[in-house]
Amino acid sequence: MPTSPRTTPPVADHVHEPRREDCPWCGAKKLRTRVRAKDPVRDRAGTFFVDACRACGHAFQNPRLTAEGLAFFHREFYERRLEEFTARILSARAVRRRHRSTAHQLSALPEPESWLDVGTGHAHFPEAAKEFFPYTSFDGLDPTGRVEQALLEERVEEAHRGFLTTPGMTARLRARYDVVSMFHHLEHAPDPRAELRAALTVLRPGGHLVVEVPDPRCAFATLLGKWWLPYGQPRHLHLIPPANLRAELERQGCTILVTDRRAPHIPYDLSAAVALVLAPAPPLLKAAAAPVLDVAWALDNILAPLLRRTPFSNAYRVVARKNTA
Numbered sequence: 310m311p312t313s314p315r316t317t318p319p320v321a322d323h324v325h326e327p328r329r330e331d332c333p334w335c336g337a338k339k340l341r342t343r344v345r346a347k348d349p350v351r352d353r354a355g356t357f358f359v360d361a362c363r364a365c366g367h368a369f370q371n372p373r374l375t376a377e378g379l380a381f382f383h384r385e386f387y388e389r390r391l392e393e394f395t396a397r398i399l400s401a402r403a404v405r406r407r408h409r410s411t412a413h414q415l416s417a418l419p420e421p422e423s424w425l426d427v428g429t430g431h432a433h434f435p436e437a438a439k440e441f442f443p444y445t446s447f448d449g450l451d452p453t454g455r456v457e458q459a460l461l462e463e464r465v466e467e468a469h470r471g472f473l474t475t476p477g478m479t480a481r482l483r484a485r486y487d488v489v490s491m492f493h494h495l496e497h498a499p500d501p502r503a504e505l506r507a508a509l510t511v512l513r514p515g516g517h518l519v520v521e522v523p524d525p526r527c528a529f530a531t532l533l534g535k536w537w538l539p540y541g542q543p544r545h546l547h548l549i550p551p552a553n554l555r556a557e558l559e560r561q562g563c564t565i566l567v568t569d570r571r572a573p574h575i576p577y578d579l580s581a582a583v584a585l586v587l588a589p590a591p592p593l594l595k596a597a598a599a600p601v602l603d604v605a606w607a608l609d610n611i612l613a614p615l616l617r618r619t620p621f622s623n624a625y626r627v628v629a630r631k632n633t634a
Contacts, residue, residue, distance in 0.1 A: 324374060324381065325372040325373065325375060326372050326373045328372040329360075332369075333547070334365055334367035334369075334502075334547075334553060335364055337362055337363070337364035337365065340371070341361055342359070342361075343361045344358065344359040344535045344540050345535065346535035347542075358370065358372070359540055365550070365553055366526065367549060367553060369547045370542065370547075373546055374543060374546070378543075379499070397584050398581050399575075405437060408433050408436075409440070411492070412438035412440065412442070414572055415490075416442070418488065419487075420442060420444060421486075421516075422445065422487050423487055424438070424442070424448070424488040424489075424490065425447075425485070425488070426465070426492070427450045427473060427489060427504075427508065428450070428451055428492065428493065428494025429449035429455075429459065430451055430453070430455050431458065431459050432447075432455075432465045433464070435447035435449060435464055436464045446466050447464075447466060448465050448467040448486075449464070449465035449468055449469070450468075450469040450473065450478075451470065452470065453470075456469070456470055472498060472507075473507035473508055474499075474503050474507050478507070479507045479511055482510075482511040484511065484512070484513050484514075486511055487517070488516060488519065489511060490518075490519040490521075491518075491520045491521065492519075493521060493523070495522050496522055496523060496541065496546065496547055499546060505518075505557060505561060509561055509631055513631070514631055514632070514634075515631060516630070516631050517628060517629065517630055518558070518563065518628070518630075519627075520627045521624060521625070521626040522624065522625065523539030523541075523545075523623060524551065524622065525548035527578075527621060528619070529578040529621055529623055536581075536582035536585050538577060538581035538582070538585065551568060554627055558629045562632045564630045565628075565629050567627065568626070569627075570624075571617045571618060571622065572626065574613065574616065574623055576609040576610045576612075576616075578609060578621075579605040579608050580606040582605070583598075583601055583602050583605045
């Protein structure tokens with residue numbers, strides 16, 4: 310997609326930072342605009358842009374939301390609307406099955422004493438993982454109040470609200486955990502490198518870091534454009550290619566054990582695109598188009614065993630071990 314001139318989104322100055330002219334990952338001034346999109350879940354004024362770096366492949370929101378803007382778009386009401394939208398394309402049963410499958414795959418890790426799930430939401434992953442790690446203490450961290458509700462419902466033993474980079478968080482949690490997991494969290498972090506450093510700070514030497522994120526190289530990203538769900542505007546700030554993430558973890562003192570693009574694939578690309586197109590439609594039109602959504606959902610799931618082995622896989626997982634020296 311060729312680079313084209315554009316203007317800053319027509320929203321209040323306090324919502325966005327100034328637009329960057331260089332890549333926040335590698336510093337190259339070789340940017341192209343990948344996506345122009347409005348918030349598809351809520352009808353908000355303004356347009357959000359995702360730029361990609363021609364040098365390293367990093368994709369990022371540009372201009373980025375300020376801390377105030379992030380708080381605005383992540384209020385509890387927004388989270389509820391987002392969960393309602395997600396429920397249209399991923400059933401609760403499918404989500405539970407996915408969490409259980411992920412926990413089973415990770416059961417090859419040495420049994421940890423303590424595990425921090427970052428971006429845990431309602432802590433459904435720790436709940437599923439307890440079947441495979443019965444002697445592990447699971448804590449949760451999330452920027453929303455969902456983690457506090459998860460504590461009340463005993464899905465986690467401790468709840469921490471915020472990001473790992475929230476002031477005082479790493480000092481309180483330093484070297485407490487044998488495993489730190491980040492499932493679809495890093496794309497929300499304002500500074501993913503700092504979030505990774507913080508994750509390694511709360512991890513004990515020899516401990517394991519599990520990171521799962523959308524893959525910006527996914528062929529669906531090109532095919533569907535702004536209707537590709539992992540672009541996730543305005544919530545997703547960074548989409549990191551696998552090579553960049555692996556290199557950064559190695560630079561920060563880790564050994565890469567696993568890079569998996571098959572198991573993390575989520576079969577929702579076509580159905581989510583249809584749902585995004587229909588999101589602003591009146592209820593009558595949505596009801597009439599329900600069969601189209603059903604067909605897209607069926608195609609996603611029928612094709613998933615094949616697509617997860619191709620460039621159409623939409624996510625990847627990296628398992629790394631923090632070096633002891």
